[in-house]
Amino acid sequence: MRLEAIPAPALSRRIGLPVLALVATVVVASVLARVAGADPFATLGLIVTGAFGSKFAALETLNRATPLIFTGLAVAVAFRAKLWNIGAEAQLYAGAIVAVLLGTGALAAPWVLPVSMLVAMLAGALVLLGPVMLKTRLGVDEVVTTLLLNFVMLLFVSYLLEGPLKDPMGMGWPKSPALVKEARLPRIATGLRLHWGFALALIAALGVWLIQARTTLGFEMRAVGANPAAARFAGMPVNGVLVKTALLSGGLAALAGWSEVAGLKGHLSSDLSPGFGYTGIIVAMLALLHPLGVVVSALFVAAIFVGSDSMSRAAGVPTYIADMLLATALLFMVLALALTRYRVVWK
């Protein structure tokens, strides 16, 4: 077999194949539920009602989507420029550490939120800057360095939580002291269990979209991603563009950790993120790397996680079904995308 490019894919092909990918994922979900000894339709129904069935569930889904929008944006921005940032997890924790460092009394009231947010972004950007400098200066592959830094960062967080940032009142648990009230992101409405981090994530998505669609930097990022040699030939500072991309991507990922600490948890512990950084890759790919699409796909991914947790308690299907479904959806989706642009010729 070989692939033949389709010059102008029909709309039916461009929409039909991704839809088919989602249908195939649902089929896989049904098979997994059956393997686990549960009724497939009931299981799928429980996932949907678990994610959206009540006001509490829906707000839980929105809360879970918040860090995923940030990490999804971080990955989308980087992948668009073919910068393989697999280290969103580490950058997320950098932001979370800053939220604690500046939010436990170090800064006074009116400034603490904006300053700690900006410093958090800076910290996340710096964590990614190292691997990117190694890539642009020495040609060291950033995939492996960003992946390895995730493990280093988690150990660093564990050290902080057992040492300098340990809560003296924590009954021996490795967690940080609680943030002061002024350092907490308020709820969007009183009585509503949803914090301003979600609104901030929507603003970030809009901001990234504006940068990509309306600025020279956005154009350069796409050009570098599409063809670095051509971009260099056209006189673009390819390495400079990669560094700027890294700063933006690392900063966005840091906001995920910052808003989880400042908005949701109120303190830092080493289980702050159940892999939000890695899940951001799925979020970004399902969104076809489009910043506004990231919002939709983050909601979808969050719904699968929240719904599966609730379904697992009711139907006894292990909650890891969520991760399996998302990995399956990712693989089906990249295949579907390739098949919109190429047709398979057998000979």
Added chain:
Amino acid sequence: MTELWDILISVSFWAAAIRIASPLILATMGELICERAGVLNLGIEGIMVFGAFSGWLSVYLGAPLWLGVLAALLSGMGFGLLHAVLVVPFGLSQHVVGLGITMLATSGSYFAYRLALPEVTSPPKIEPFAPLPIPLLSDLPLIGPALFAQTALTYLAFAVAAAVALVLYRTPLGLALRAAGENPAAVEAQGLSVTALRIGAVMVGSGLMAVGGAFLTLSAFSSFFFEMINGRGWICIALVVFGAWRPGKAVLGALLFAAFDALQIRLQQTPLGAHLPYQLFLMAPYLLSILALILMSRRAEVPAALMVPYNKGER
């Protein structure tokens, strides 16, 4: 300083270094085969998890140990086939598909573990491979017990590395495989199928990664627990680069790495270790891998067609 010396002349240190190196050698050879044929396999981390799980589960359910190794090998080849079909004929992003395979294989192992053992709180143990001292050789001072009193899987790891080197550099198949990673058009001109060579390489390579994972459950720890691979797969990818895509150098890299790892575990027990946070020692393997990548960055001879999809008739 005397403590360091005491560690370096102890048999247990060298035996540990060889033991720690074994799964890394298996998985590094697996990744090396894939990359020499032109395919990056980021599924390695998840495939190692699945190999550790499937090998362990088979033995836990009553299969003999070698059948567990076979189960791991076959499951790894299955994931390899999936990766290869998506990235070779369809030419999908090797980064994205590889990470997807890692997520799928990891969550698949955890899902199946929970299904097989719903009520278990502490991971059940199996009877692992016992040390197999080689007569005469294991009586040599220092290197005898370190090198020749290991388990069968360790000997297998070194045998696999020798076989990979032999096949890559001394057989027509190895030549074709290396050419598929350097100049696929030339392979096709010889009437060979680049697609078939690459798919085969990724399947065999992924099988070896899974056996590397199974080493941990069948020879080292005797039970399966979550997060047990803990980045070893990513470290193996760094070791391939450090070894400049050559089996011999990659084995040396794995041994060097394992020696440092064995050393940091022992340094934690010394007075020096008591003064430093233990997390610093645990960070060492990852930092060391990054350092290795930096050191080799200028000298690496990357296969020319690595990550370049080959589409017949397209230039």
